[in-house]
Amino acid sequence: MTSTALHKATEVGSVHGPLRGYHREWYVVSPSADFPGTGRVKVGEPREDALWFDRRCFASEDALLTELARRRLPRIPPVHRLGEGPSLHGFIEGTPLDALAPAGTPLGAGHLDQIMETFARLGAMRPAGFPVPRLCRAEDRPADGDSAGFLRSLIRFTRERAYRRHLPRYGRLFNQLGLPRGALGARSPLAAAAAALTPRPFCLLHGDLHRANFIVDEAGDLWTIDWELAMLGDPLYDLATHLYLTHYPARQRREVIQRWQDVMSRVLPGSTAGTEADLPRYLAYKRAQSVYTDVVRHAGALLGARGAGADAGAGAGTSTGAGAGAGVASARLRRERLRASAKEVHQVLARGAEELGLREVPTPAEVEDAYAAFGAVRQVRSWG
Secondary structure (H helix, E strand, C coil), X not given: CCHHHHHHHHHHEEEEEEECCCCEEXXXXXXCCCCCCCCCEEEEEECCCCCCCCCCCECCXXXXXXXXXXXXXXXXXXXXXXXXXXXXXXXXXXXXXHHHCCCCCCCCHHHHHHHHHXXXXXXXXXXXXXXXXXXXXXXXXXXXXXXXXXXXXXXXXXXXXXXXXXXXXXXXXXXXXXXXXXXXCCCCHXXXXXXXXXXXXXXXXXXXXXXXXXXXXXXXXXXXXCCCCCXXXXXXHHHHHHHHHHCCCHHHHHHHHHHHHHHHHHHCCCCCCCHHHHHHHHHHHHHHHHHHHHHHHHHHHHHHHHHHHHHHHHHHXXXXXXXXXXXXXXXXXXXXXXXXXXXXXXXXXXXXXXXXXXXCCCCHHHHHHHHHHHHHHHHHHHHC
């Protein structure tokens, strides 16, 4: 729990939460009479333990949302600044789109219209003079239109932050799963794909447009939330990320690509050049990136579950029959989590095998064995 976020929330009003959120811990607050006219709001703080597998470009999501509101981008969370207190995000009352239309199911025509409207409005926001302060380094800010440099910067970020940073802790697991050391290097298939990209004009990107980041309100309108990963770059990357994460049925996926091209060719001439050849290249990067993301996330989750289960069993399992039963149930739950994680990691390895140059994709059983062995080694080391 992030105590600072909770403390801020209690200063504003009645607190509900925390909400699910990967990069931030959020609390929903019903403001007290001291803060009239705002409706329910959210108070959040970055999670200290969050793993950043995507580059963060802007210094402040609040500042970005404020600028987007100034430019009249519709259906985004409002930002409230109440005196000297914390910055608050308006809480969008509604249901996440993934709860109404799970992955693999088609979206309604009205929602597709609004997603295309979002792409169009972002396409009109060009890098020149965009006033929101940025965090990314100079080498991660390729010149407007340098699509090859843009993808190279993404690959470099993944190599440094998702692979090299985790080598001391997860290198053994990477090796057991067969991940080649040079898969993200200068001579990799991904680097060759980046070099072949067609130049396209840059614009503002959301960077994380998937079903859980759309909220459907009571009127059926679609609100876009979670702008933490927004950046300035090649608009085709936003489409690729959206397609990769949203999991449209095949027929609707083709429709989305065509509609995106129709919309973007009007609002940002040149932005659809090379789509047919370059969209698969960006999707290849997303598949490769997901390998490192999922391998590390599942390892961290399994280690956490193992530690919690072991502690609970040790405290209760030696004195009573009920405690022993709880220990058995906990062990069974850990095995189920391990098996489920192994299945998911096998699938992401299979999808990214060609991009990463995997000679052979480990079976779900082999992935399960690799995680079990890795967890055992980490636990022994922690005892030492």
